[in-house]
Amino acid sequence: MCGILGLLLADEDAQINQMLFDGLTVLQHRGQDAAGIVTSEHGRLHLRKDNGLVKDVFQTHHMIDLRGNFGLGHVRYPTAGSSSCAEAQPLYTNYPHGVCVAHNGNLTNAVDLADYCRNKLGRHINTDSDSEVLLNIFADSLIKGESNGSDMVENIFSAVEKVMSLCKGGYAGMYLINGIALVGFRDPHGIRPIVMGTRKSSTVDEKSDYIFASESVAIDTLGFDLVRDVAPAEAIVITMDGQVHTRRCLPEDKISLTPCIFEHVYFARPDSIMDGISVYESRLKMGEKLAYQIIEKYPDHDIDVVIPIPDTSRTSAVQAAYILGRPYREGFIKNRYIARTFIMPGQETRRKSVRLKLNTIKSEFAGRNVLLVDDSVVRGTTATEIIQMARDAGANKVYMTSAAPPIRYPNIYGIDIPTRHELVAYERDDEEIAEKLGCDWIVYQRLNDLEDSVNEAGDCSDQSYETSCFSGTYVTGETINDDYFTKLHDLRNDDAKLKQLESTGAAQAAKAGMPPGSHDGCENLQNDRRGATRA
DSSP: OOEEEEEEOSOTTOOOHHHHHHHHHHTGGGOOSEEEEEEEETTEEEEEEEESOHHHHOOHHHHHHOOOSEEEEEEEOOSSSOSOGGGOSOEEEOSSSOEEEEEEEEETTHHHHHHHHHHTSOOOOOSSOHHHHHHHHHHHHHHHHHHTTOOHHHHHHHHHHHHHHHOOEEEEEEEEETTTEEEEEEOTTOOSOOEEEEEEOSSSTTOEEEEEESSHHHHHHTTOEEEEEOOTTEEEEEETTOOEEEEEOSOGGGOOOOOBTHIIIIISOTTOEETTEEHHHHHHHHHHHHHHHHHHHOTTOOOOEEEEOTTTTHHHHHHHHHHHTOOBOOOEEEOTTSOOTTTSSSHHHHHHHHHHHEEEOGGGTTTOEEEEEESOOSSSHHHHHHHHHHHHTTOSEEEEEESSOOOOSOBOSSSSBOOGGGOTTTTOOHHHHHHHHTOSEEEEOOHHHHHHHHHHHTTOSSOOOBOHHHHOOOTTSOOTTSHHHHHHHHHHSHHHHHHHHHTSHHHHHHHTTOOOOGGGGOOOSOSOOTTOOOO
16 A cells, blocks of 8 residues: 655646655555655656655755656555665656556556567566566557657556556556646545545646645645545546546446445545545544444453554444444544554564554453454454553453454455455454454454444445455456465465565665665666766
């Protein structure tokens, strides 16, 4: 899962560097592995990207160099490719015009498409990133369209159509075509989110500024008005003169809106609106339905207090406590300077980080039967540590609830749930899971209740969702026995990721006591020397 941001301001002399920085900071929860910004200043591109948080990647001297009124930003959480900063986005190709891409999601046929780019298109693919495939297929189609003398906007739509006809999976993204247009697009099933906003230009009469973002919270923060979500299979082209062109790029029979429900469970900020549905309201409904299920299963329960596992589960916990008629208490205090543990690579890293991230208020646990509310339970590493922390703090009994159903299947659309064997719910029932985690009992949200929670928050009744990690049903047609899942396990299980990390040049250099190479393979913004003095 990644965060993407694109801006085009009407004033050619305006600067968007601070806006992109602020917007990416707001989207930081979507990815903490790497960050990048590319800007266009009167036709000259400026790029800075590296591993790390937004505040660490962009120092003052970088921001000064990131000039222009037009640009893309990206925060990365790797699910395809590696954690190398060479795969940090935006990615760039110089021909035609200078095209950049910022992408969120995962292509399930990326390996085949990389071979297609190399063997059929004669284009070099330098990394394992599926975003590079998206970039090269689009650029190649632009070149062929221009050779036929077609209108530029039509050519852009044709290029997006080519991308969508070839690419399989869940994705949302933006293309920056230098000096020509900003393009926002979304996969045919609308799995990954992307929204569009606008505002009146403060310096150019009767003109507007435009923004695309993964979540509406970035649009709000930067002072834009939310217009709408980009529709499934839709491309929105905004030219440099502010003209907006829209088109569905595939036939209707190949389009369906099935957004990822895990956005509402975990990834999105509660103040975001996705496909017209408030994330906050959906999480309230999750807590409500979870509480009624607890009452149904344990009518004589002896819960004394309801405690959330911060931060995402707070909204659901508040409503669950209200329905149960039990006090809501903050029993865990979070160190906000530790990364989200679900996103962290490696079980041992996640385990150690839990106690660094959370500390207990012992008076809320001592002698009480506590109900812990979490948004979801994935591998169970974090939950096991937290349950033990509650017991260490003096809890009499520890009950566990999850606002999401049991996660028993991999996610292949951009969430790091790559292998069934690492999931605590794999081939276990609720009693076995409770024993594994060390709690007295566990209650999971029912899948139909989860779907109803989101639909009721949006006042809709028939919306379908991408729920593969709960149901094992994949909207793009894969089945759990496909070879793809075996390959995914081999590439993305914790042991494989640890080996990839240890094999990097930076890791080898560190072992040998050597300083890392220049930017560890990342591009630094040194492409513009105007004003520099020679020694």
